[in-house]
Amino acid sequence: MTTVRVPCVVAAEAAATTQGELARQGTVAACLGLADVSGAARWGCKGPGTAAWMQTLGLPLAPEPNSWRPLQGSGLIARLGFTEYLVDGPPELIDRLEATPRCAGVYPVLRQDAALLLGGSRLDDLLRETCSVDFRPFFASASAIAQQAEAPAGMAQGDGSQPTTAAGNPGVSLNRSVVITSMVGVGVTVIPEWRAGRAVCRIWCDGTYGHYLWHTLLDIATSLGGGAVAPHDLMDGPDFQETSYDLTTCGARS
Numbered sequence: 001m002t003t004v005r006v007p008c009v010v011a012a013e014a015a016a017t018t019q020g021e022l023a024r025q026g027t028v029a030a031c032l033g034l035a036d037v038s039g040a041a042r043w044g045c046k047g048p049g050t051a052a053w054m055q056t057l058g059l060p061l062a063p064e065p066n067s068w069r070p071l072q073g074s075g076l077i078a079r080l081g082f083t084e085y086l087v088d089g090p091p092e093l094i095d096r097l098e099a100t101p102r103c104a105g106v107y108p109v110l111r112q113d114a115a116l117l118l119g120g121s122r123l124d125d126l127l128r129e130t131c132s133v134d135f136r137p138f139f140a141s142a143s144a145i146a147q148q149a150e151a152p153a154g155m156a157q158g159d160g161s162q163p164t165t166a167a168g169n170p171g172v173s174l175n176r177s178v179v180i181t182s183m184v185g186v187g188v189t190v191i192p193e194w195r196a197g198r199a200v201c202r203i204w205c206d207g208t209y210g211h212y213l214w215h216t217l218l219d220i221a222t223s224l225g226g227g228a229v230a231p232h233d234l235m236d237g238p239d240f241q242e243t244s245y246d247l248t249t250c251g252a253r254s
Helices: 011-015 019-032 050-056 091-099 123-130 136-150 207-223
Strands: 033-036 042-046 067-070 076-080 084-088 107-109 113-119 169-173 179-183 186-195 198-206
Touching: 019 033, 019 113, 019 123, 033 207, 042 050, 042 091, 050 084, 076 186, 084 091, 113 123, 113 207, 123 198, 123 207, 136 186, 136 198, 186 207, 198 207
Parallel strands: none
Antiparallel strands: 033 113, 042 084, 042 107, 067 076, 076 084, 113 198, 179 186, 186 198
């Protein structure tokens, strides 16, 4: 087996038992919400034969290192470096990948990540406090990609290819970037996105640091007016709408 589905907890979802509390969660998420999605299915592999093997399975792969592509319906495939891939998607796809015989040069990578979502109007304030990377250009790209997705069909360039910079703003790239950095001293993999008109980060880290990262970010988010929320308060797509959570061990990883 190459994936471990760690029990994931959203304490806020357990507490949100009244309409008033549900409304408060929406307000918290708009400011700065933190959600634990470690229980979502994921899978990893690497090696010189990985790209060719995954393409035979009909999966969309990013052509550049440290970038990603969305999966149809929900989920994504992130290219980490040159030959390593992280698949975060529906359990059915993960089960299929685990069961499919691998070609030569394809090696499984055990994914025991803690996985978090961060989003809201104060997200940049938290990132400035916890990380040395300036995420503003990445969110500008994510916003431009979201706007392009909402634009009418037929917006390709004259040669039929898709543009690589935002229309009217050539300084904004349309690349879907993966950022590998550290946050409060923990090595993290971050995907900046733009969902429902606001910035959102998907964050993965070694599962042994999950407890520390969760509680540290939660303390900072709370100080900025945010707090713990349910995943669907941050993500407008189907990715986390149907996920059920164990509500007994929030952030309890050692």
